[in-house]
Structures are given as structure tokens and as C-alpha cells.
Amino acid sequence: MASSSTLTKEVIGCGICGVPSQQFCNNCQVCVCVDCIKNHADVFPSLPHDIVLLKDRRLRLIFLACEFHPGQYCETNCETCNLAVCIKCTQSGAHQGHNVVELYKVVEAKKQEIEKQTAEIESEIITKYQATLTDIESKIFKVTNECDKRENERERLRNIWHQEVDIIFNKVGSFTQFIKDYNLAALTTQRTNIEQQLQEIILKVEQNKEILNSNLPYEVVNYQSTVKEPKEISNDFEIRLPCLKSNAVGDTELSIKMGEIQATMTQTSQTCLANGLTLLSTKELLSKSKVVASISTKYKPLFRVACVGTDEAFITGKGKTISRIDIRGSVLDTFTTECQTRPSGISANEQGELLYSDCDRRTLNFVRQGQGEVFITLPKGWDPYSLCCCKSGDILVHVSCGGKNRIIRYKGEHLTQDIDLDQDGNPIFKEGKFTLNMVENNNGDKIHNTNVTNLIPLKKLKMSEEMYDEFLPTEERLSLSESSTKDDSFKSNGSESLSARK
Numbered sequence: 157m158a159s160s161s162t163l164t165k166e167v168i169g170c171g172i173c174g175v176p177s178q179q180f181c182n183n184c185q186v187c188v189c190v191d192c193i194k195n196h197a198d199v200f201p202s203l204p205h206d207i208v209l210l211k212d213r214r215l216r217l218i219f220l221a222c223e224f225h226p227g228q229y230c231e232t233n234c235e236t237c238n239l240a241v242c243i244k245c246t247q248s249g250a251h252q253g254h255n256v257v258e259l260y261k262v263v264e265a266k267k268q269e270i271e272k273q274t275a276e277i278e279s280e281i282i283t284k285y286q287a288t289l290t291d292i293e294s295k296i297f298k299v300t301n302e303c304d305k306r307e308n309e310r311e312r313l314r315n316i317w318h319q320e321v322d323i324i325f326n327k328v329g330s331f332t333q334f335i336k337d338y339n340l341a342a343l344t345t346q347r348t349n350i351e352q353q354l355q356e357i358i359l360k361v362e363q364n365k366e367i368l369n370s371n372l373p374y375e376v377v378n379y380q381s382t383v384k385e386p387k388e389i390s391n392d393f394e395i396r397l398p399c400l401k402s403n404a405v406g407d408t409e410l411s412i413k414m415g416e417i418q419a420t421m422t423q424t425s426q427t428c429l430a431n432g433l434t435l436l437s438t439k440e441l442l443s444k445s446k447v448v449a450s451i452s453t454k455y456k457p458l459f460r461v462a463c464v465g466t467d468e469a470f471i472t473g474k475g476k477t478i479s480r481i482d483i484r485g486s487v488l489d490t491f492t493t494e495c496q497t498r499p500s501g502i503s504a505n506e507q508g509e510l511l512y513s514d515c516d517r518r519t520l521n522f523v524r525q526g527q528g529e530v531f532i533t534l535p536k537g538w539d540p541y542s543l544c545c546c547k548s549g550d551i552l553v554h555v556s557c558g559g560k561n562r563i564i565r566y567k568g569e570h571l572t573q574d575i576d577l578d579q580d581g582n583p584i585f586k587e588g589k590f591t592l593n594m595v596e597n598n599n600g601d602k603i604h605n606t607n608v609t610n611l612i613p614l615k616k617l618k619m620s621e622e623m624y625d626e627f628l629p630t631e632e633r634l635s636l637s638e639s640s641t642k643d644d645s646f647k648s649n650g651s652e653s654l655s656a657r658k
Contacts, residue, residue, distance in 0.1 A: 168210065169187065170187055170188050170189040170192055171186040171187055171196075172188060172189075172192040172196060173189060173192055175189045175191075177189035177190070177210070178209055178210045178211075179193065179207055179208075179209065180207070180208055180209070180210045181196065181205050182206040182207075182208060182213060184200065184203070184205065187210065188207070193205075217260060217263065217371060218371055218372065218373075219259070219373070220240060222241070222244070224242075224244075224245060225244040228242035228243065228245075229242060230242050230259070231243070231258065232256045232257065232258055232259055233256065233257055233262045234246070234251045234254050234255070235255040235257060236251070236254035236255050237250075237254065240259055241256070259373055262373075263373050263377065266376050266377060266379060267368055267376060270364050270367060270368055270376075270379060273364070273381060274364045277361055277364075278361060282354065282357060282358065282361075284389055285350060285353065285354040285357065285389065286354070288350055289347065289350055289354070291391055292346060292347045292350065292391065295393075295395055296340065296344075298395065299339045299343065299395060299397070300336070300340075302397055303333075303335065303397070306332050306397075306400045306414075307329065307332060309400055309402075310325055310328050310329055310332070310400065313325065313412060316410065321419065323579045323580070323581065324412065326577060326581045327417050328400065328414050328417055330574060330577050331414060331417060331573065332414075334562075334564075334574035335396075335397060335398065337557075338571065339396070339397075341535035341536060341537055342535040342536075343393060345535060346391070346393055350389065360382065367379055396570055396571065398414055398415040398572065399414070400412075400413075400414045401413045401414070409422045410422075415572045416565060416572045416573040417573065449483060451481070451483065451484070452485055453481065453485065454473075454479075454487075455471060455473030455474075455479075456473065458471060458472075459471075459472045459498065460472040460499065460501065460502045462502045462503045464504045465508065467482055467483045468482050468483070468488065468508075469481060470510055472499055474497075474498055476492055476494075476495050476497070476498055477491065477493070478490070478491050478493060478510065478512060478523075479491075480510075489526075491510065491526065491528070493512060493514065493521070493528060494514070494517075494528060495512075495514045495515075495516060495517075496516040499512040499513060499514065500512075500513045500514065500515040500539075500540065500541045500542070501513040501553075501591075502543065503544055504545060505545040505549070506545070509522060509523065509524060511523075511543055511551070512543070513540040513541060513542075513543055513553065514540075515539045515540060515541060517530075517533075518533060518534040518535075518536070518538060518539060518540060519532065519533050519534070519540075520532040520534075520540060520543070520551070520553065531569060532566065532569055534555065537557055537558065538555050538556075539555065539556045540553050540554070540555055541553075541555070541556060541592070542554045542591050542593055544595060544596060546596050547596060549567070549568075550565050550572075551565070551566045552564070552565055554591060554592040554594065559587045559588060559589070560583075560585075561586070561587065561590075561592060562574060562575060562576035563576070563585075563592060563594065
């Protein structure tokens, strides 16, 4: 028994000469070209030959032989037992009196269902994914185009400004590249995920079309849809591009600003801006510290320390937990993070709220009322480590990307600054896997270290970089341990003990 199905835009080779043809013999179930129709009929003159267009062909179903009644084929479907049976099975035996229907009708109904589902996928789901990809491509173009415009503007302004301030434009260029890399990394990751999901759906459509062309009834009857209701397509990444602004006041003053980077040049100042920095004396910068208490903790070794005021601190070891202790060593509170191994960095803001970084998930997390809350997720390839909450409310984060280290600044959830080059355009930080420990001193300087004798203050206004050890006597250098801390606070000694220093 035959079933009908509309198949379009299909080309099959002629069964005689192999030339692509749109003609089909329903009786012989073979494709023939126009030139071979007569030859085909002459080969079997005693049989009728119903020659139709390929799209109007009727596939002949291949029925199974009945295992109980020799010479009979299972051309009906027992709806009660959901089994293919022959006519004799329905008249006597186990299926007598059951509801039966001709198998070709079941195949027809199933194919119509598959056709409807395939049409919905092609018209709705794939369209949504393609629209999302188009939007992402538009955002990528916008990021690239806008950053290129800023790069061109940077070069135009460079010709106006004096060569002594080239360092400022180098910082603008570095920050622009950082913003571009940051946005493109997030958008590229999102695009890859969307493309992967789209390919899976397109593959399912192709599989459905193969089933529509199948002449095996069981393959059609046993079809089970695996297409689930599509999840909300994520396309909520917000592009943040700080403006590059320049302002001229008459012929005497010229200023430039991009994010946290800003500088002003006047006609009367002929010296490099960096020479205007005032260096505080050693006595003003640091006073000799002394150990006033040694506090034992349960952590061996003690990994991170973040002060909360002058009498409390958050501490971590090798595990996932973060403990809050007082200066007597009493544990006031304990919070268990969702990190795979341990928090890669901790800090506390002016309100005493805990902030920690998760290198495995690339997230920065606040802990409020005992609950962890993700408030920043970095793009793929950007791994956050140590943190520093500033008095201004800004957050400094040590980020490693492909072995290169830098410090980035967040104001709320907005990325405002990238710190990685010195005044000469050279990298401040060495490449490799290590932690940049950061702390804000009483001057408002942000200080980081990569070893115990190399301290670099990042000035709170112009964020220029100088080396403290260039003007500090060796015996008066401040040694920062595994976790840097503020004055009048705690310091890890590398074991399970904690030293309180003044």
C-alpha cells in the first residue's frame, strides 16, 4: 500500500543513465529521465507505468512479514497494543476485537506532525537565533568601529599635544585596547554559544527531513521529538565604551579625558606632567611597625587576610570557607563559598561587607546577610585574583589574561581604568602566574607588590607609577606578605598564625 508525501527541490539520478531527473515511476519505484521513459516502459511492457513529477511521487512502504501467519504482511497497526499486525491477526488470535488502523494512515499522520514541527523550527526558532546572531555581529561591529574612531581621534590629538605628554596618549591607547578586548571577548564567547546551539537545531531539522524521506514505517512511527522549548536567548551583554573628550580653553589650556584617565596642559607649563608629582618623605609614608599580638587560626597555611576596621579581619586558607575573626582570634562568622578550590582573593569595603573573587568561574562576589551574590562576571580568559576595596568605593582587581598581569578598576559594575604600563610605556608587571597584592594606604595611594622589596604606589589622582624603593632606605622598606593589609591591622606570617601590627 502506498502513502503520499510532498517532496520539493529534490534531484535524484535516473535509474537507467544516472542523469539528474525530476520524473518518477510510482509503479516501479524508480527515477527516470525524460529520455529514458520509453526505454523503461519497453523493459517491462506488461506492467503499467505511472510516471509523475518527483515531488508527486508515492513511496511504497516496506511492510514486515507476519511471524504468525505465513504469506501475510503487517499492513495494519493495533492501536490497543501499539503493534504492527496483519489482517488475520485482527480477525483471530490476540488482536481480535482491538482497535486497528491501516499502517499507512499512521505514517501519514506522523509525517504531517513532523512536517509541521520542522516548519515551526525553521520559521520561528532558527529565525530567533539568526536575529540574535545578527544583533551580536552589529555589536561587534560597533565596538570595533567606535574603538577605531577613538584610536584615530587619539592620533589626531597626539599631533596637537607636546611630545612630553606622549605617555598620556599611550595610556589612552592601552585603555582603549583593553576596553575593546574586554567587550569583544564577552561578545565572542556569547556568539560562539549561540552558533553552537543554532547548529544543533539545524542538525535536528536535517534529521527530521531524512525521516520524512524514509520508506521504513518503524523509523517514522518511533520518531520522538528531542526539540525542547528554546530557552531565553541570552543577548543582554551591555557594551560600555567610555568617551574620549578633549577641551580647549582659549590658547592657554588643553585637556583630555577618557574614563579615569585625565590630564591638562597649559601654555606656561613646559615640563613633563610626571615631574609635578610630590613625593612624601619616608617618615610621612611609613612608620616602623611592631607586633602587638600573635593570633592563632585554624588555617594551615593562612592564605588571605582582609581587615574590617581595626579589630576584625576576614581570613582564608586552602579550603572554600572564609572566616571573620576578632583580634583575640575568636571566630565571629564563617561563610562557605561556591569556589571549586578556594577564593582567589578577598577584601572588605568601608561598610564591612565581604568581597571575594572566584578564579574558576571568573566572578567577583559580594556576601550580604550570609548570602553570596555575583555582581561582575569577567569575559572568558580573564581570571580575577587579588582585590582591594578603596575608600572611594572603587574596586581594584588583579586580572591575568594569557599570562599577562594587569590591575583594572571598577566603579560599581562599570570598568573605568586599566593599569598595566609605566610612564615609558613599558609593562609594570612581569608575565607569569603570581598574585599582585594591593592595599590602600593613609595617603589614598594604591600600593601593590610582586615581591617583598618592590612596592609601587598608584597615585590617587593621576595614577602615575613610581617605585617606592627608589627613595626608601632598604631597612625602611615595607615587607608585604601573602596578603597585604592596611596600617594598624593584621598581617599573615605564612603559617597558621596572624600578627597584629601597628
